[in-house]
Amino acid sequence: MSERTNWPAIVVLWCCGIGAAMQFAKVAAGFDALGRHYGLSLGGTGWLLSVVGTVGLLFGATAGLAVSRANLRTVLCGALAVGAVLSAAEAMLPPLPLFVGLRLAEGVSHLVVVIVAPILMNGCSTARHRAVVMGLWGTFFGVAFSLTNLVAPALLRHGVTGLLAAHAAWMAGLALLVAVLLRAGAVATMPAAAPLTWRRFLAQHAQIYANRATALPGLLFLFHTLMFIALLTFVPRLLPESQRAALLFVLPLCGVAGTFAAGLLAQYLVTPVRLTGLGFAAVGLAAFGVQASAGSAAAAACAILLLFVSGIVQGAVFTTVPYLNQDPGQQACAHGAVAQLGNLGATVGPPAIGASFAAHGPLGLAVPVALLAACGLVLALASSRRPAPLPLRAVPGE
Incomplete structure (x- = not known):
């Protein structure tokens, strides 16, 4: 240091x-x-x-x-x-x-x-x-x-x-x-x-995902990343042409603002897991707001809200790692799961939501986003009671 x-x-x-x-x-x-x-x-x-x-x-x-x-x-x-x-x-x-x-x-x-x-x-x-x-x-x-x-x-x-x-x-x-x-x-x-080795590779994954404390942040992050890049890519297409250029710059910053806000909320008002659930609920509602207002002047406000609450989900998920894992080694494993499942979401989400959007228009964007948000909400509610961290056993060969 x-x-x-x-x-x-x-x-x-x-x-x-x-x-x-x-x-x-x-x-x-x-x-x-x-x-x-x-x-x-x-x-x-x-x-x-x-x-x-x-x-x-x-x-x-x-x-x-x-x-x-x-x-x-x-x-x-x-x-x-x-x-x-x-x-x-x-x-x-x-x-x-x-x-x-x-x-x-x-x-x-x-x-x-x-x-x-x-x-x-x-x-x-x-x-x-x-x-x-x-x-x-x-x-x-x-x-x-x-x-x-x-x-x-x-x-x-x-x-x-x-x-x-x-x-x-x-x-x-x-x-x-x-x-x-x-x-x-x-x-x-x-x-x-x-x-x-392949043995260590598989053993480490089994340990990470069998432990609720190390697996939960990554699983919550999966539902976020399945939609996040798709939101940044496709939501601007629902805005009036006169607003689109300016909001292409503003919308990602709304996500950044939500991430900062999540840190304050999780520090003083609500536990990170519950905050994640509340964020997912807000994402689902805001997605239908964007769909209902597509092409109108109100679409910009709905899009800003959607990206802001999506940022809250992202920030809340990151704060769940130290909340659920006090041991630095377990925190590293939890961050690894976040990286892995985040990449799964970033890989699968954009083409899947893009295909839905191409076939069904604004509703084809809102429905998959709302379904993913509902899954994240259910997982967060089911896990809102803080689990006791389980110690990770040494992987053979370490």
Whole structure:
């Protein structure tokens, strides 16, 4: 842990998270252009958006083991550089199978960045700033969508190539900044882990998901991520044309505001699990509000409310991890489940909801969102009594 908080390094590492989230946001912003170029339906283009999450879906819960034996600064620089190269290759708009392969490979870069960057941020912070620093990290996804939507109209005048190339430049610049601002050895590396075998891989997953305290945050997060990227992508299509450009920037920030609000509410007014349930209930109601007001002046207010309460769900889920797990090791396992199931939601949700939206219009968006919210509400209500944390047994080979 640093003796003084290294704010320049922390801001750069936060920007690394923004770059990782832009691996989703750039396709959401160029959604129509990519769909036209490759002749894809809404559902097909949704797969281009979400396929980055496939790697995290498979390895999210155990990816920390793979990077723990290397220098984290070097690993992060490598992931950013690889992300830059892949985005530059995508900017050439290769044939569709190759483009999908590049998006899959981007998933490795994405997963490494979102695991390593917050660890390094924590290492650059003193204890008294740690909560603020982690709160800053939690905003990276919404900020990425806002920034991308802000600059996308200008970049898309030159085609989707300009948008993808700009992301490549962002990632390359950050790789250089990380190399400069984080001196070798300035941040402690993680302790070495035992080699990852299939036996350990399966045993660790079984332990995480058999323990209610470590599994619940990830399960709640799954219902959130199944809808979140789809909301950011498709809700603007229900707004009047005169409001759409401005709200493309504002809506993700509403989610960020909801995430901050959740921290205050969970600290002083309601337990995190119950807050998650209340947030899901509000999401379901707001989704039908957006559907009922689609195309009218009231749609903007309903969309802002929907993204705000969705942000409350996200913030509440993250606060359930320390609420249910006091042991740092169990917290790490819970965060791994959140990463893994979050990637499952980000991979499956956009194409599924996109196909429903294409077939049934506004109702095709509202109904699946409301159903997912209802599932999250039921799970939160059933789990609202705080379970006693169960100790995790050592996995064979550790």
